[in-house]
Amino acid sequence: MTDTATLEVRKLRPSDLGRLSTVGLRTRKLRAGLSALGIAIGVAAIVAVLGLSSSASAGLLNEISSLGTNLLVVQNGQTRFGQTAELPKAAPAMIARINPVTSVEETGSVTGNAYRSPLIPTIDTNALSIATSSLGLLHTVGTTVAQGSYLNAATAREPVAVLGAAAAQRLGIDRVFPGERIWADNMWFYVAGILKPAVLAPAVDSSVLVGFPAAEHYLGFDGHPTTIYVRAQSGHVDAVDNLLGATANPQNPNEVDVSQPSAALVAQADAQGAFDDLFLGLGAVALLVGAVGVANIMIISVLERRSEIGLRRALGATKGHIRVQFLAEAVLLALLGGAFGVGIGVLATAVYASSRHELVVIPVLAWAGGIGAAILIGAVAGLWPALRAARMSPTQALWSM
Amino acid sequence: MTLMTSAGRVPEVFGAARVDGDRPRPLLEVDQVTKVYPSEPPVTALRGVSFTVARGELVGFVGPSGSGKTTLLHLMGTLDRPSSGHVRVTGLDVEQLSDRELAALRATRIGFVFQQFFLAEHQSVLDNVADGLLYAGVPQAERRARALDALSMVGLEGRPHARPNQLSGGQRQRVAIARALVGSPAIVFADEPTGNLDQATGQAILGLFEDLHDLGVTIVVITHDRDIAARLGRRIEMLDGQIVFDSADKAAVSPMPAPRAHSSGKDHRP
Numbered sequence: 156m157t158d159t160a161t162l163e164v165r166k167l168r169p170s171d172l173g174r175l176s177t178v179g180l181r182t183r184k185l186r187a188g189l190s191a192l193g194i195a196i197g198v199a200a201i202v203a204v205l206g207l208s209s210s211a212s213a214g215l216l217n218e219i220s221s222l223g224t225n226l227l228v229v230q231n232g233q234t235r236f237g238q239t240a241e242l243p244k245a246a247p248a249m250i251a252r253i254n255p256v257t258s259v260e261e262t263g264s265v266t267g268n269a270y271r272s273p274l275i276p277t278i279d280t281n282a283l284s285i286a287t288s289s290l291g292l293l294h295t296v297g298t299t300v301a302q303g304s305y306l307n308a309a310t311a312r313e314p315v316a317v318l319g320a321a322a323a324q325r326l327g328i329d330r331v332f333p334g335e336r337i338w339a340d341n342m343w344f345y346v347a348g349i350l351k352p353a354v355l356a357p358a359v360d361s362s363v364l365v366g367f368p369a370a371e372h373y374l375g376f377d378g379h380p381t382t383i384y385v386r387a388q389s390g391h392v393d394a395v396d397n398l399l400g401a402t403a404n405p406q407n408p409n410e411v412d413v414s415q416p417s418a419a420l421v422a423q424a425d426a427q428g429a430f431d432d433l434f435l436g437l438g439a440v441a442l443l444v445g446a447v448g449v450a451n452i453m454i455i456s457v458l459e460r461r462s463e464i465g466l467r468r469a470l471g472a473t474k475g476h477i478r479v480q481f482l483a484e485a486v487l488l489a490l491l492g493g494a495f496g497v498g499i500g501v502l503a504t505a506v507y508a509s510s511r512h513e514l515v516v517i518p519v520l521a522w523a524g525g526i527g528a529a530i531l532i533g534a535v536a537g538l539w540p541a542l543r544a545a546r547m548s549p550t551q552a553l554w555s556m
Numbered sequence: 557m558t559l560m561t562s563a564g565r566v567p568e569v570f571g572a573a574r575v576d577g578d579r580p581r582p583l584l585e586v587d588q589v590t591k592v593y594p595s596e597p598p599v600t601a602l603r604g605v606s607f608t609v610a611r612g613e614l615v616g617f618v619g620p621s622g623s624g625k626t627t628l629l630h631l632m633g634t635l636d637r638p639s640s641g642h643v644r645v646t647g648l649d650v651e652q653l654s655d656r657e658l659a660a661l662r663a664t665r666i667g668f669v670f671q672q673f674f675l676a677e678h679q680s681v682l683d684n685v686a687d688g689l690l691y692a693g694v695p696q697a698e699r700r701a702r703a704l705d706a707l708s709m710v711g712l713e714g715r716p717h718a719r720p721n722q723l724s725g726g727q728r729q730r731v732a733i734a735r736a737l738v739g740s741p742a743i744v745f746a747d748e749p750t751g752n753l754d755q756a757t758g759q760a761i762l763g764l765f766e767d768l769h770d771l772g773v774t775i776v777v778i779t780h781d782r783d784i785a786a787r788l789g790r791r792i793e794m795l796d797g798q799i800v801f802d803s804a805d806k807a808a809v810s811p812m813p814a815p816r817a818h819s820s821g822k823d824h825r826p
Contacts, residue, residue: 162661165660182678463676466670466674467690468662469633469668471659471660471666471690472663472690474659476691548636
């Protein structure tokens with residue numbers, strides 16, 4: 156009968172702990188809701204910021220990868236005296252001899268401006284340029300014709316132009332009809348077609364493209380290419396990149412600029428998220444305020460529920476039982492706030508991104524991190540109140556009211 | 557009121573039938589217990605109190621405010637430890653048990669009834685009673701089944717799903733008593749159980765205690781009301797932290813005036 160072996164402390168069953176942790180929330184719903192709201196706002200801000208920037212860049216990244224990352228661009232650089240260098244006329248043909256290169260196309264810039272008509276003041280250039288273009292350019296830079304047709308061997312010899320997407324917009328031309336003309340470098344050029352935007356080659360967008368023979372004949376073009384677009388086999392892009400300078404201009408390889416537009420665009424997409432740090436910081440501050448709110452509410456709760464704590468001790472609860480009950484309540488409170496915040500953040504991202512016709516992307520880091528942060532905050536904020544509740548002596552809790 | 561359970565049997569509770577030999581060890585032993593609260597100046601609440609309670613007794617402690625009744629309840633109920641002396645509950649010396657073991661002792665062998673009932677308003681009567689077994693490691697289904705039995709012992713088997721705020725004061729105290737009984741404890745301590753009830757309801761609660769006593773439940777009632785104490789099987793009177801009269805002691809004579817005709821109201825403790 157005097158055996159103490161029968162005095163075994165039983166752990167709370169998970170279902171019982173779950174029920175106990177909701178006591179405070181069920182009996183004081185409004186207060187619990189308001190204190191969870193602080194956490195919800197913080198988590199929602201973080202999820203929305205990460206979601207919005209991911210959604211914005213996801214569309215761009217998708218487009219870049221569909222256009223291929225194996226495009227390399229060779230441009231004329233500068234001489235060591237600071238003047239614009241020239242690429243040799245034979246540069247495209249020499250580049251085409253590099254084994255992993257699959258296609259080479261070129262453009263050359265022409266002096267002169269393009270206008271809708273001769274009546275436009277010459278100062279209104281619309282920042283358009285006239286460029287010559289080889290006939291396979293579209294496939295290599297990854298765009299297609301939106302209307303009309305591209306240059307062919309016949310039209311490349313005639314005063315015929317094809318408009319880049321931005322060029323057409325700035326000239327106020329949205330459709331192609333027979334006989335439509337533009338005024339380029341003091342003569343009429345007939346418009347054959349309009350291109351779709353070329354994401355990887357923005358220079359093409361704002362250009363009025365004419366054929367090489369026509370440019371030499373009508374516009375005094377000297378025949379030197381200024382930009383060479385190169386597609387290489389996917390596994391050999393870096394190797395080709397290293398060879399391009401010396402191949403394009405063997406005499407002065409350092410007067411050649413080689414770039415990879417997809418890499419630049421990816422960096423640009425990533426950089427869009429750079430100033431998100433500010434909003435993430437604000438979200439973190441909101442979370443901190445929410446944590447203080449949860450800690451505050453738990454301390455008040457512990458004070459108000461002295462008699463409950465005393466009763467539970469009288470019913471046989473250990474300090475550990477009381478501690479885990481209040482800790483679980485704080486975690487649950489924060490978790491509810493966190494889950495609600497994730498919901499709001501996702502909703503905000505979905506509404507905003509779909510209003511801009513972007514993909515809706517919620518990074519795992521955002522929602523899992525939001526939930527995880529909420530749990531952590533609940534545990535930290537609830538720890539001290541829970542310890543305080545457990546320390547309370549049962550006699551004081553029951554008889555000092 | 558019936559004391560049968562819903563199953564129609566007298567519950568096998570409280571070890572009432574078990575007798576270990578001719579001289580059973582007392583269920584509760586309080587031996588030369590002193591309690592001093594460390595304040596400035598120190599307050600001596602109990603001065604060398606000794607008594608024993610045997611299995612199946614119904615004992616009332618009575619005394620004015622400040623006589624040490626509540627302190628004694630803390631010590632008997634293992635919610636506090638004596639400054640000196642020994643308290644043994646079911647043979648276990650409180651001094652030799654850790655806080656965790658004391659909690660387990662309360663969970664399995666001690667029931668409490670309080671003046672303020674302490675019922676959870678957001679829970680049904682049944683779940684309030686079932687919570688008496690929460691810390692004893694009993695699964696919820698079994699807790700509820702045993703709670704129904706306990707409710708039938710206090711005459712509330714018809715309203716297991718009511719909320720406490722739908723009940724009268726007397727019914728609420730019956731729920732609290734059922735919660736104390738649900739774990740079949742060795743001993744039940746009741747602190748001013750009728751303090752918040754009117755005269756008639758209080759008498760009914762005392763009647764319930766007497767019925768439980770007939771079933772073999774060991775009950776210790778703390779009260780300031782001498783009328784109530786007079787109704788209980790054994791009366792121990794306290795004054796200034798000492799026992800001044802024990803009705804179990806045949807030679808003793810109560811130093812206190814005879815019970816008044818009527819007494820009610822709360823005990824005002826310091």
